[in-house]
Amino acid sequence: AKSQGTGQAQLFRATMHRQAMERLQLEEELRRAVEGDELRLWYQPVVELESGRLTGFEALVRWLHPERGLVMPGGFIPLAEETGLIIPLGAWVLRRACRDLAAWQRDGYGGFSLSVNLSRAQVAQPGLVQTVRTILDESGCDPGRLVLEITESAIMANALQARETLEQLRALGPRLSMDDFGTGYSSLSYLHQFPIDVLKIDRSFVQRLEQGEEGEQMVATIITLGHSLGMKVVAEGVETPGQLAVLARLGCEYVQGFLYSQAVPRDQAGELLRAGVMS
Numbered sequence: 001a002k003s004q005g006t007g008q009a010q011l012f013r014a015t016m017h018r019q020a021m022e023r024l025q026l027e028e029e030l031r032r033a034v035e036g037d038e039l040r041l042w043y044q045p046v047v048e049l050e051s052g053r054l055t056g057f058e059a060l061v062r063w064l065h066p067e068r069g070l071v072m073p074g075g076f077i078p079l080a081e082e083t084g085l086i087i088p089l090g091a092w093v094l095r096r097a098c099r100d101l102a103a104w105q106r107d108g109y110g111g112f113s114l115s116v117n118l119s120r121a122q123v124a125q126p127g128l129v130q131t132v133r134t135i136l137d138e139s140g141c142d143p144g145r146l147v148l149e150i151t152e153s154a155i156m157a158n159a160l161q162a163r164e165t166l167e168q169l170r171a172l173g174p175r176l177s178m179d180d181f182g183t184g185y186s187s188l189s190y191l192h193q194f195p196i197d198v199l200k201i202d203r204s205f206v207q208r209l210e211q212g213e214e215g216e217q218m219v220a221t222i223i224t225l226g227h228s229l230g231m232k233v234v235a236e237g238v239e240t241p242g243q244l245a246v247l248a249r250l251g252c253e254y255v256q257g258f259l260y261s262q263a264v265p266r267d268q269a270g271e272l273l274r275a276g277v278m279s
């Protein structure tokens, strides 16, 4: 029994070692990806519900790994956050997004907005406001067309500091959007204290829309709350015509989801802009 225990302990250590090595390798590769040319921004359409008009995009990062292929953010954003790599990665995302926005605006597509996700670590970083200011200046995009998405939990993690940061960011021109709304806590009582322009209803609520009265009540409450505070409301993760119909009835202004489109590469996003309407 004793030797078996030792064997298990060795196996455990070996597994731990292997996992640590894999992590270390992934971290090295991610560092290289951020410095090099392996990240891409893809764009998911945001649609005005009533008209079907394309009114914006959300920028979503992808990693074009030389061996692993296309890696989704769930496969590297958490590691980037743990290692601090999210700071240079986040700056890359913002720079790329503002450049693409400026290019589209030069091509005559001025009337849409571009949303960029900020992670909790970015919001907590003292240099964020200066970074955003510099990138806006360098890119030459219209800052009024940029939307910064911040999750409810990132705001609530450090509410006092976050409020000041958000106010400074907003003074630079971008609008602010509260992402994944409904998944954090104390949201209702805090919401009015932050300079938020847009509420994004999390996909988990949208999924419950066709599963009975209660799910619909919840979404109705969020929409009413947003409107009463003068915010626009976006529903995320809309996948079915049934969900869309309920959202229309509840007065939700904007929708985003696979029903219309997944995130697509920049060139394809440009084609969608030319078409102007989503079907």
Ligand code: C2E
Residues within 6 Å of the ligand: 044, 059, 060, 061, 072, 073, 074, 077, 090, 093, 117, 118, 119, 179, 180, 203, 236, 237, 238, 239, 256, 257, 258, 259, 262, 263
């Ligand atoms: P998020 O900000 O909530 O973004 C929405 C996610 O839902 C995206 O996944 C999008 O592809 C997916 N989605 C959109 N519509 C639907 C739908 O109808 N059904 C389903 N099942 N999914 C839908 P993605 O691109 O994998 O991104 C996941 C998360 O990674 C994002 O969630 C965001 O938190 C984070 N992320 C992505 N890009 C960035 C970035 O540039 N910076 C930071 N800090 N985080 C990012």
Ligand code: CA
Residues within 6 Å of the ligand: 058, 117, 149, 179
């Ligand atoms: Ca988002």
Ligand code: CA
Residues within 6 Å of the ligand: 179, 180, 200, 202, 236
């Ligand atoms: Ca979201």
Ligand code: CA
Residues within 6 Å of the ligand: 180, 202, 203
């Ligand atoms: Ca989400």
